[in-house]
């Protein structure tokens with residue numbers, strides 16, 4: 408039963424955009440008057456007018472402050488030096504850890520661009536850290552977005568963040584329609600795949616703390632720019648990317664749109680099942696397409712869903728598909744992951760991985776325990 412009482416107040420996560428600034432600079436300027444605290448829970452507690460900050464122990468250049476503080480009116484935020492981005496949303500780019508020596512990077516489902524700009528920042532940080540000969544090998548990030556309105560948002564965000572030099576946008580581009588074998592992708596060594604999902608794991612903010620949005624058969628975490636999209640999203644909260652998130656508000660139905668009658672419990676369950684199956688099929692197709700880029704060596708696949716159907720099941724099915732077995736795709740072991748992610752305790756569910764083997768049999772040399780341990784839940 409997920410209808411538990413709200414957990415305590417969450418912090419506001421702030422990613423320091425190293426394309427433009429550094430953590431050190433920000434600690435001396437925007438956060439000069441803040442007290443640094445060792446414990447995350449101290450961020451939202453106590454006096455200090457809320458001016459406390461905690462430097463995250465997993466993700467570099469990520470800090471937590473109190474949600475009572477509004478940074479959006481400040482210079483650093485307006486100039487794109489600070490990006491409001493949830494901690495979980497920082498995992499994929501950090502985990503992918505693109506390095507100039509590896510090759511180009513594709514962000515397959517990029518808008519609004521939080522992860523794209525994070526990738527660019529990491530690539531730049533890794534270039535600076537690399538030997539001078541490697542630093543000369545300029546790499547690019549190809550950001551693909553299908554939706555027209557969200558493509559514009561993506562372009563705006565990249566410009567504000569200072570990522571235009573390294574990121575090239577494929578606006579209004581369906582990732583499934585790209586040809587992985589085309590010459591322009593010959594050097595693509597890494598892909599970040601963060602497709603539309605049910606959004607069932609999104610944590611919304613309101614004054615009372617955190618509300619876990621329960622699985623909703625009609626919700627989908629994708630653009631509300633079409634009438635159908637707006638209708639699906641009514642009552643939902645696209646808060647995965649804080650930068651574009653607003654506190655949950657009551658949405659008034661648009662003219663001509665009727666509320667559907669309340670579904671029965673059976674209806675809801677059947678609808679949820681169908682919705683999850685559709686999403687899962689779509690997500691698997693995108694992951695398999697990512698695996699088909701000839702020079703690709705690393706992919707991160709992420710969702711903001713709590714459902715195994717959209718997570719472990721997709722990963723297992725992709726790994727078990729014959730093309731993946733032939734190419735030798737495997738899960739990245741926890742011990743091979745970047746340091747901050749190795750330290751993250753909450754991993755994938757073994758039973759969820761096993762369920763795919765039970766349904767489909769073992770194909771290739773997939774070890775369910777290893778896959779579950781390589782997956783990350785947050």
Ligand code: SAM
Nearest residue numbers: 516517518519520521522553554581582601603
């Ligand atoms: N990665 C983004 C970030 O962190 O800011 C969030 C991505 S959002 C979960 C999924 C995005 O994928 C949506 O903007 C949606 O329009 C886009 N999308 C869905 N299907 C797509 C496809 N076939 N090709 C390209 N983009 C797609």
